Amino acid sequence: MPLLEIRNLRVEFDTAKGPFRALDGVDYTVEAGEVLAIVGESGSGKSVAMLATMGLLPDTATITADKMEFEGRDLRKLSAKERRKVIGKDISMIFQEPIASLNPCFTVGFQLSEALKVHTNLSKADRKARVLELMRAVGLPDPERRLSAFPHQMSGGQCQRVMIAMAIACAPKLLIADEPTTALDVTIQKQILDLLVKLQQDSGMGLIMITHDMGVVAETADRVIVQYKGRKMEEADVLSLFEAPKSNYTKALLSALPENATGDRLPTVSDFAGAGGF
Amino acid sequence: MSDDSILKVRDLYRTYDIKGGLFRKASTLTAVKGVSFDVKRGSTLAIVGESGCGKSTLARMLSMIDAQSSGSIEIGGMPIDIAKTGISREMRQMVQIVFQNPYGSLNPRQKIGHVLEEPLLLNTSMSAAERKALALEMLQKVGLQPEHYGRYPHMFSGGQRQRIAIARAIMMKPKLLVLDEPVSALDLSVQAQILNLLKDLQDEMGLTYVFISHDLSVVRYLADKVMVMYFGEVVEYGTRDEVFDDPKHDYTRTLFAATPQADVDSIRKRLAAKAA
Numbered sequence: 285m286p287l288l289e290i291r292n293l294r295v296e297f298d299t300a301k302g303p304f305r306a307l308d309g310v311d312y313t314v315e316a317g318e319v320l321a322i323v324g325e326s327g328s329g330k331s332v333a334m335l336a337t338m339g340l341l342p343d344t345a346t347i348t349a350d351k352m353e354f355e356g357r358d359l360r361k362l363s364a365k366e367r368r369k370v371i372g373k374d375i376s377m378i379f380q381e382p383i384a385s386l387n388p389c390f391t392v393g394f395q396l397s398e399a400l401k402v403h404t405n406l407s408k409a410d411r412k413a414r415v416l417e418l419m420r421a422v423g424l425p426d427p428e429r430r431l432s433a434f435p436h437q438m439s440g441g442q443c444q445r446v447m448i449a450m451a452i453a454c455a456p457k458l459l460i461a462d463e464p465t466t467a468l469d470v471t472i473q474k475q476i477l478d479l480l481v482k483l484q485q486d487s488g489m490g491l492i493m494i495t496h497d498m499g500v501v502a503e504t505a506d507r508v509i510v511q512y513k514g515r516k517m518e519e520a521d522v523l524s525l526f527e528a529p530k531s532n533y534t535k536a537l538l539s540a541l542p543e544n545a546t547g548d549r550l551p552t553v554s555d556f557a558g559a560g561g562f
Numbered sequence: 563m564s565d566d567s568i569l570k571v572r573d574l575y576r577t578y579d580i581k582g583g584l585f586r587k588a589s590t591l592t593a594v595k596g597v598s599f600d601v602k603r604g605s606t607l608a609i610v611g612e613s614g615c616g617k618s619t620l621a622r623m624l625s626m627i628d629a630q631s632s633g634s635i636e637i638g639g640m641p642i643d644i645a646k647t648g649i650s651r652e653m654r655q656m657v658q659i660v661f662q663n664p665y666g667s668l669n670p671r672q673k674i675g676h677v678l679e680e681p682l683l684l685n686t687s688m689s690a691a692e693r694k695a696l697a698l699e700m701l702q703k704v705g706l707q708p709e710h711y712g713r714y715p716h717m718f719s720g721g722q723r724q725r726i727a728i729a730r731a732i733m734m735k736p737k738l739l740v741l742d743e744p745v746s747a748l749d750l751s752v753q754a755q756i757l758n759l760l761k762d763l764q765d766e767m768g769l770t771y772v773f774i775s776h777d778l779s780v781v782r783y784l785a786d787k788v789m790v791m792y793f794g795e796v797v798e799y800g801t802r803d804e805v806f807d808d809p810k811h812d813y814t815r816t817l818f819a820a821t822p823q824a825d826v827d828s829i830r831k832r833l834a835a836k837a838a
Binding site for chain 2 (some may be wrong): 325327371438440460469470471472473474477496498499500501502503522523526527536537538540541542543544548549550551552553554
């Protein structure tokens, strides 16, 4: 049984101009211990799919699917209360803007122990010990002192480490990372990607990387789903995707990478699309 | 000018005074520490470095938004020191800048035509008809249509807005165009279009670029010379091939090692290491 199995997911948003279909019948499967990358440009529906899974979309969104199961449990039938038991514990998520995801009014230590308070029966002392252990696991220097630090006193990379520590606090079975390194410098990006992959390998959890960056895909993924305008263009293991991409859209994305430039000009996506698009 | 350098920078410093408060002593921060370089006419200098390395401070000084603390800047043979001499119309015409976020640099209540004509209105004595003709010509040049003249910024996509920002910057036919992370906020396919446009414009108009970026693959594609900055200092400066083939400084090597590799061999290597 796969960890997460979604069949024919559709998401529509009510807008003033009528319904807008952000996601049009896409399937997702993630096995335990697997790194799945969902790659696409803005508007491809890559974030919407995972927000729908987490139940984080606003009321204007209509979500339909033939199947939406996490460990065999139907996510659509969960009550809000049951869902909260799963979200943050078995499935957790990290976002692009680490500084915006942390509450500026509370210390890092407080925010880290909050997840443990909600989802575990640990005593206060045990929680503190676990928080320190988590901070060491994500490579935050001097954790004792950082417990009482506020988010604004730390760099973007350090805040993202705190977010990761928070996400893995309850040893989730599935971690969803939505553009976790887009706002960071390349050298910090490398550290954060290495950390995510190491945590994933040590714990054997499933990891979904949502990204627009083909470099990040190449560095982390086992399997890749390429999306464009709410539809799946291609699904392949990472090596076949880069070696022999099947869909024209994937070919276009790969050749638009400046490092793959052959002539004087970069090919653009429209060079690859047929008369009716992809 | 005897040589063909359009931009000469010598021993440039910029310091900021940080105000003291209840808990902090006043101090000074040196954002740019003794930077020197030349840029040849019609070529591209790329400046690489991570946040806080002083690359944007340097861009602000080159585009006359900020004055230098010491050192000299010479653009097209004219010494620039706005703290002492102020800015004249001629100086404004020499340098233009394009920023990272095109939506943030366009006034939402200003029509595109006016966006493009404003630099001419302020700095030249052209008539309204001449300005409009030039704006329409420029729209065409950056790949937009004449009917876009009367539209507002929110009606455009991110890539189109960056085209507008580029069009505005080249309205004055500047000697030097400073591009501060112009493609970082754009999708990959749009990024390719904008990079192509920049190359075309350079060939057509003989523009000189100072291109600021943290993305090494973009730099490798576009640059003639590369300068790597680290904590306000230049740690590496040379032609593109010198820097990419044989990086001298440790920081440059770290930067290269951290850049994700999207080629098949690297993926194979990673998967093999993982299976082991």
